[in-house]
Amino acid sequence: MRRTTSVLFLLALRTQAQDCSIPFTEPLFDVRHDSDLWYGNATRFDGGTDSLRLDLYKPVGDGQTERPLVVAIHGGGFYEGNRSELGSYCSSLASMGWACATISYRLGFYGTGLFQPPWAYDPFEVQRAIYRAAQDAKGAVRFLKGRHAQDSTSTTNVLLLGFSAGAITALHAAYMDLPAEKPVGAGALADVQHLFTFYPRPDLGAVEGELHTGSYDASVLGVVSMYGALLDTAFIGGALDPALYTYHQTGDPIVACGFNRPYWGIGFGIPDNDPYLFGSCAIAPRMQHLGFAPDRYHATVYNGNEHAVHDPTAIFNESTQWMRDLFCLSTAIPVAGTTAPGLMTYPSPSSGLITLEGTDGAPGLLRVQDITGRLLHEERCTEWPCTIDLSAAPRGTHLVTFVRNDGMTRRTRIVLR
Numbered sequence: 076m077r078r079t080t081s082v083l084f085l086l087a088l089r090t091q092a093q094d095c096s097i098p099f100t101e102p103l104f105d106v107r108h109d110s111d112l113w114y115g116n117a118t119r120f121d122g123g124t125d126s127l128r129l130d131l132y133k134p135v136g137d138g139q140t141e142r143p144l145v146v147a148i149h150g151g152g153f154y155e156g157n158r159s160e161l162g163s164y165c166s167s168l169a170s171m172g173w174a175c176a177t178i179s180y181r182l183g184f185y186g187t188g189l190f191q192p193p194w195a196y197d198p199f200e201v202q203r204a205i206y207r208a209a210q211d212a213k214g215a216v217r218f219l220k221g222r223h224a225q226d227s228t229s230t231t232n233v234l235l236l237g238f239s240a241g242a243i244t245a246l247h248a249a250y251m252d253l254p255a256e257k258p259v260g261a262g263a264l265a266d267v268q269h270l271f272t273f274y275p276r277p278d279l280g281a282v283e284g285e286l287h288t289g290s291y292d293a294s295v296l297g298v299v300s301m302y303g304a305l306l307d308t309a310f311i312g313g314a315l316d317p318a319l320y321t322y323h324q325t326g327d328p329i330v331a332c333g334f335n336r337p338y339w340g341i342g343f344g345i346p347d348n349d350p351y352l353f354g355s356c357a358i359a360p361r362m363q364h365l366g367f368a369p370d371r372y373h374a375t376v377y378n379g380n381e382h383a384v385h386d387p388t389a390i391f392n393e394s395t396q397w398m399r400d401l402f403c404l405s406t407a408i409p410v411a412g413t414t415a416p417g418l419m420t421y422p423s424p425s426s427g428l429i430t431l432e433g434t435d436g437a438p439g440l441l442r443v444q445d446i447t448g449r450l451l452h453e454e455r456c457t458e459w460p461c462t463i464d465l466s467a468a469p470r471g472t473h474l475v476t477f478v479r480n481d482g483m484t485r486r487t488r489i490v491l492r
Contacts, residue, residue, distance in 0.1 A: 150239030214286025242303025427466030
């Protein structure tokens, strides 16, 4: 992915364009629901045409002219699911001051002939499904930006949010934007053959797709990925790429937290024709290597084995606060010296005991501060992983800074509940 905008320009946009007198984390408003908005037609995997639609939820009486916008994408393995599944999620966000659209996108891919999806004809079929979905999500973003005056929405504070296949879609829509990043499977391929019937697989076109390409771009401020994954972490090109929040369970059997095929923990031959994907745990080293600022990358990794969120209320609150902080948080904490990639913390949220990793085992000084810069905790860490007890600290989002003895600094955020 390319990003040429300077950090200072991005900061200027986010502080000038958004009214942050609204907390965006409390249900304060009634909600208006505009359903079945058509945003374009696109060719399905089998050559037919899909009419793509979305439902838009907006607050009533909030007085905003540039509401932050969330584009929510449902899951379903790229062959099932419906945008209505995220209706209540969007309604909750709208009651807090957000505009939220839950979108439809092209579903389906060729099965083996004997078995239908989730069994795939070959790994390229799932690649193509991801690619089509990302094209549609980009088109939805451009469509919504194009009607920003009608909806009183921002064109800069736009975020993608998804669950499972929807998170995979969101990640690719946000980070895959160069022609060179087009997967091999998205080009023209040999026909699918089911016995004596052949199904063509034409080139799927440019990464941006064809919907609403004449005016606004499909760039976003950030992504919330709930157990999602990427075909290639190299799509994330630098620390100025969209901010990222990820949630994953360590033993997720459907979308692996690490590097594996979908349905790796299910078996029955389903993973055999799926492509390898990089889950949240495999994306983390890339984010750390690129040096994303601590407020622009957060990973909550839960020690579990479900393809789900272990505590929906806590994770909804945490991710919503994270999104809000992208354009509203102004920290008074000074930054000095050389900054290295961030720490990793778990569990998050926590009730007090927090374990930290990601310092290469080097000793140093650990500080925990609230968002005003007030020091809450300080201790030296000489053995890693380092566990600290913040049971007495106030609840909320705090900044953790670790300064190694050689002056290298690492930072991350923690959430106490």
